[in-house]
Amino acid sequence: MKRPDDNILRVENVVKSFHGVTAVSDVSFDVKRGSIKAIIGPNGAGKTTLLNVISGIMRPNAGRIYFNNNNITALPPPVIALKGIGRTFQLIKLFSVNNASVLDNVLLGANRKLNPGILKSLLLRSRMNKQERSVQDTALKILKFVGLGNMAHFSPLALSFGSQRMVELARSLIGEPALLLLDEPASGLNDVEVENFRETLLAIQQAWGITILLIEHNMKLVMTVAEDIVVVDFGQKIAEGTPAEIGKNPQVIRAYLGEDYMKREVVG
Amino acid sequence: MKTKFLLLFVVLLLAAYPIVMGKSSPYSVAIMIVLGVYVILAVSLDVLVGFAGQISLGHAAFFAIGAYTSGIFTAKYDLPPILALLIGQAFSGSLAWLIGVSVLALRGYYLAMATLGLSAIVYSLIVGFQSVTGGASELRDIPPFSLFGFSFDEYVYYYYVVWAVVCLVVGSSLLLVKSSFGRTLTAIHGDETAAGTLGIYCDKIKTSVFVFASMFAALAGSLYAHYTSFLAPDDFGIFTSIHILIMVFLGGIGTIYGPALGAIFLKLLPEFTHSFRDYELLVNGLILITVLVFTQKGLWGMFLAMRKRFMEAFRSSGVRKREEEMDEEPVI
Numbered sequence: 398m399k400r401p402d403d404n405i406l407r408v409e410n411v412v413k414s415f416h417g418v419t420a421v422s423d424v425s426f427d428v429k430r431g432s433i434k435a436i437i438g439p440n441g442a443g444k445t446t447l448l449n450v451i452s453g454i455m456r457p458n459a460g461r462i463y464f465n466n467n468n469i470t471a472l473p474p475p476v477i478a479l480k481g482i483g484r485t486f487q488l489i490k491l492f493s494v495n496n497a498s499v500l501d502n503v504l505l506g507a508n509r510k511l512n513p514g515i516l517k518s519l520l521l522r523s524r525m526n527k528q529e530r531s532v533q534d535t536a537l538k539i540l541k542f543v544g545l546g547n548m549a550h551f552s553p554l555a556l557s558f559g560s561q562r563m564v565e566l567a568r569s570l571i572g573e574p575a576l577l578l579l580d581e582p583a584s585g586l587n588d589v590e591v592e593n594f595r596e597t598l599l600a601i602q603q604a605w606g607i608t609i610l611l612i613e614h615n616m617k618l619v620m621t622v623a624e625d626i627v628v629v630d631f632g633q634k635i636a637e638g639t640p641a642e643i644g645k646n647p648q649v650i651r652a653y654l655g656e657d658y659m660k661r662e663v664v665g
Numbered sequence: 666m667k668t669k670f671l672l673l674f675v676v677l678l679l680a681a682y683p684i685v686m687g688k689s690s691p692y693s694v695a696i697m698i699v700l701g702v703y704v705i706l707a708v709s710l711d712v713l714v715g716f717a718g719q720i721s722l723g724h725a726a727f728f729a730i731g732a733y734t735s736g737i738f739t740a741k742y743d744l745p746p747i748l749a750l751l752i753g754q755a756f757s758g759s760l761a762w763l764i765g766v767s768v769l770a771l772r773g774y775y776l777a778m779a780t781l782g783l784s785a786i787v788y789s790l791i792v793g794f795q796s797v798t799g800g801a802s803e804l805r806d807i808p809p810f811s812l813f814g815f816s817f818d819e820y821v822y823y824y825y826v827v828w829a830v831v832c833l834v835v836g837s838s839l840l841l842v843k844s845s846f847g848r849t850l851t852a853i854h855g856d857e858t859a860a861g862t863l864g865i866y867c868d869k870i871k872t873s874v875f876v877f878a879s880m881f882a883a884l885a886g887s888l889y890a891h892y893t894s895f896l897a898p899d900d901f902g903i904f905t906s907i908h909i910l911i912m913v914f915l916g917g918i919g920t921i922y923g924p925a926l927g928a929i930f931l932k933l934l935p936e937f938t939h940s941f942r943d944y945e946l947l948v949n950g951l952i953l954i955t956v957l958v959f960t961q962k963g964l965w966g967m968f969l970a971m972r973k974r975f976m977e978a979f980r981s982s983g984v985r986k987r988e989e990e991m992d993e994e995p996v997i
Contacts, residue, residue: 474862491855513849522844
């Protein structure tokens with residue numbers, strides 16, 4: 398056995414362009430096992446594209462991605478998901494056709510455990526039902542954890558924007574990922590909800606031992622939860638470091654944080 | 666619980682039907698056999714279209730494959746019908762798998778295009794290979810269905826075979842869509858990108874559900890061949906595929922019971938409107954448009970709404986009943 402690496406994820410020289418427009422150019426960074434890392438940068442900087450490349454939705458034009466020291470570059474999304482990378486989406490992708498409930502959505506995240514097929518669903522019903530019940534208990538617990546314990550049987554369409562984000566979070570949590578990719582999880586949350594979400598994030602990291610890589614615009618949240626920040630602008634990495642370092646970096650202030658931020662918020 | 670009693674009632678009604686009607690009018694039993702065949706076609710297509718969200722325009726092609734495999738092997742090679750039926754199942758299943766593997770990796774309407782092509786190919790093959798299929802001048806002398814030496818040579822007997830299969834198909838479709846497998850179909854229907862990041866192999870599941878639906882279509886074909894005893898290509902053209910699709914939408918897509926209702930409705934409609942003579946098609950068309958425009962989930966949605974209203978009237982008239990779940994009753 399190899400000694401478990403300190404880095405759960407390594408992004409190496411990733412390039413992604415769309416019809417000649419370079420969205421990500423030559424970006425590299427590591428994510429330390431058990432940490433919370435944030436990717437920040439202006440809109441259109443290529444942050445979501447990076448997450449899409451990591452989770453296999455998009456193929457990079459060049460570069461490599463290693464997860465637990467295994468090359469996972471350009472593997473199909475379900476393969477990457479089953480290796481232990483969960484994610485949520487900036488534009489919420491919950492399922493609502495055929496009266497799917499919030500609980501159904503969360504249960505879909507546990508597909509790895511149920512792994513249903515046609516013959517199994519028809520012929521091994523008692524076994525599948527038993528598994529389903531135990532997974533359902535877990536799903537309800539996780540819904541409670543994200544603060545939606547009483548919403549299990551609602552349609553996801555009936556929920557507020559912030560709650561829908563929490564359903565997506567619950568759905569990826571039930572898959573027991575080792576690494577969680579969150580795409581702007583706090584957008585659409587009010588100040589109180591952001592405070593609660595900070596607690597949730599820290600609990601996921603500390604109690605569940607899940608590494609988190611998140612894209613976020615809410616700087617108050619980023620500066621207080623992230624141990625490490627990567628800043629991208631026009632597809633390029635312009636800085637990487639601790640929140641304190643990033644807050645003082647003149648290039649980052651010019652590109653993203655703005656002069657006002659310097660006056661208002663810089664800590665220390 | 667209510668739905669279970671209703672189902673039991675329907676099954677009893679179906680079982681009693683030929684005993685009551687059979688003697689006085691064999692035609693009414695014969696038409697029920699055809700209805701059963703189309704219920705199988707519509708319900709199996711609903712699993713594919715309504716739940717997995719994949720449009721197939723080739724359901725009649727698999728219907729044809731089942732019918733002609735059964736017909737050719739029993740009429741020309743004297744194979745036992747059950748064996749011919751199983752060959753049809755194997756053939757349609759593997760063909761569906763081949764098409765699924767090559768086409769379903771793509772998203773969107775590629776399956777509709779591919780199955781449209783399949784429909785045309787199968788139709789041409791039936792017309793072209795006249796020596797085997799009988800071509801346009803019909804494949805004749807298909808024996809009645811038999812099992813373990815017992816021949817179901819009367820409509821009344823065969824009725825029970827067909828409707829037993831109908832119950833099997835409807836039952837397994839219901840179990841499937843309500844299982845965790847059905848939930849993954851919902852996910853694929855909704856958003857394949859999101860489904861993929863949850864570890865769902867969309868291509869594999871789409872293919873397996875396409876095979877499932879196509880094999881049931883072939884099963885309907887085998888049953889149909891032994892009912893009519895002759896087969897003509899016109900029953901299996903693209904128009905039939907579209908007809909089945911209309912049954913699904915008319916009855917209520919994604920509800921299983923609805924498409925069964927849609928099949929019965931659409932097949933019985935000409936029985937009632939043929940007296941309009943030249944205007945028959947016009948009247949049929951108007952009825953279809955009315956149902957599709959004014960109902961949420963087709964005929965099944967209409968039925969549920971009526972049942973709800975009836976229950977409310979029942980309750981407000983002073984008779985208290987504990988029927989709280991009626992309001993939140995799901996569509997299936």
